[in-house]
Amino acid sequence: MDEIVEAALLFWLPFAFIPFGLWFSQVKSSIISSRIGYLIALFGVIFVLASPWTVPKSPSSAVGHLLGFIAGPTIMILIGLFKIAYSGNVPVGRLSINDRNFGLALFFIGIIWFSLMHWWEITPVMSSGEINRYWLIFLPNLLISLTCLSLAGGLAMLSFGDSRTSESRYLFGTSIVSFAFLICAMNIDSTNIDAVGFREYVWLSIADLIGIVIGSVLAIICFASVIFVYENTLPKPKSIDAPTTEELSKISQVILDNIGGEE
Amino acid sequence: MAENNKPSAKVVLIGLLFPVILIIALDYTINGEIPGFGIDDLNPRIANSVLTSFILVSTFLLGNMFFYGESRKRPLAPIFGMIVAVLIGLFATVFFINQGPMLLEGNGSVRAQLVYNIGHTIVSILALTLSLIITLGILFSTITHSSSKISNTSFFEEE
Structure with missing residues (x-):
């Protein structure tokens, strides 16, 4: 074939x-x-x-290769966060403290797994011996967006929430950790990729994120324009005639029959 | 008094962009330029990313347009409009990539570049989505584990 x-x-x-x-x-x-x-x-x-x-x-199979590699840590992080969140003050279906500890363990193992995929020998490498190029797109994008979103999330908690200073610290901490990871990876060689090579991918990721934002905004503007034009072409709905005196008196009677009550 | 110390919504928006500017500034200050890498490598990536994300997001919105059109008497009209938008994006992509090596990022043909663009954007969107879920998960976890903001003293004061 x-x-x-x-x-x-x-x-x-x-x-x-x-x-x-x-x-x-x-x-x-x-x-x-x-x-x-x-x-x-x-x-x-x-x-x-x-x-x-x-x-x-x-070359398309590299996407499947990457998905297979990141499935493990991603599932661990997601299950971990679910268990942590639902072991707190939730009105129904609250999980036990053991579930919270198990969730914390899953979350941190997932994060360490992702880190070791960059720093250690478990980097996604194709059968040809080259690093999966989609991994070199995924990791910088994940780190940059995590840094930006968690910083904005922490600021949003302070801006829109009441007395949320202590909670926002966790998000600021996440932002600092992912930023530090990114800066270290851009300056220290790992087992499989040198710092200069990683710097190139970080710059390309920034270009990528800018492009995604512009493209998405253009698509949303296009979508809104189609709806706007379509709504403007629709004929105006027919107005009904004003109620007659007879109808008004009937309505008054119905209202009179239904309001009031015994004192 | 506490209300005055709160950061405004503008600060939240700046928080989204600030780390990107900081990364660029720090990297440029510490390491300088990357040998053999410059704006000529960045421009095609931005252009390809814009075109591909436009097509993918438009296709996703086309699905939403189906439900919107269903609630109107002429359901095909908005769907037709959105299909035209997707096709314009597709033709623009093919047209720009066909202009020569300008948008071919090391790929040999237009088809290879198109397939690479789709794979690239899917991976980028996956990374963005995962980071968003992690942020929301941490946010939700910290909120559910914080002590209740409603104290008994405030009820007694009101009484």
Whole structure:
């Protein structure tokens, strides 16, 4: 089979199945449709994760390779945060202190795992011996956006919340840690990538984030313009005639019959 | 008094941009220029990123347009408008990449660059989404673990 057709059938088609399956699973009228949707999405995820073996020659399989590598720490961080959050003061379904400790352990193991993927031997390396180039896009983007969002989140807590100083410190701490990680990686060589190479990817990531923001804003403006133009072309709704004297007196009678009460 | 010390919404917006400026300034001050790397490498990335994210976000919004159109008597009209927007983005991408090596970031053909752009933007959006979830998770966790802001003394004072 042609290499391009192979990549289209074994990678991009299953990849498209993931959002399609999730969209289809939101059909609330039928439980079967909802389950079929989840099955389609799961089928897509399995094929995408298997792409380094099914289409090893295609450059697209590097995305599947990366997703397989980051799945472990990402799931640990997400489950960890869920357990920590729901072991606090929540009105229903509060988890125990053991769950909180387990969640903390999962969260920190996930973060350390991500760190070691940069500093140690467990960096995502392709079968050709090169570092997965999508990993070099993912890590700087994650660190830069985490630094920015957690700093903005901490400031938002101070700005919009009442007496949230102590809580905002955790977000400022996250921002400082991810910023320090980024600066260290830009100045100290790791096992698999030198500092100069990582600096290039950080600069490209900044360019990437700027581009994503501009492109997304343009798409939203386009979307808003289509709605605006469409709404303006709609005919004005017909106004009904004012109520007659007879109708007004009937309404007054209904109101009189329904208000008041015994004193 | 405490209200006056609160940072304004503008400071929150600056907080989003400040680390990026700080990273650029610090790196440039400590290490100077990167050998063999400059604005010629950054411009194609910005352009490709703008075009690809425009198409991906427009496609996502097209899905929302389906539900919007459903609530109107002529459901196909807004969907048609959005499809035109997606196609314009797609043609603009192909047109700009076809202008020569300007937007080909080391990829041999237009098709290879298009596929790389889509993969690149998906990975970037994944990283952005994960960082947003981590931030919101930490925010929610700190709020649920903080002591209650409603004290009994305030009730007694009111009585």
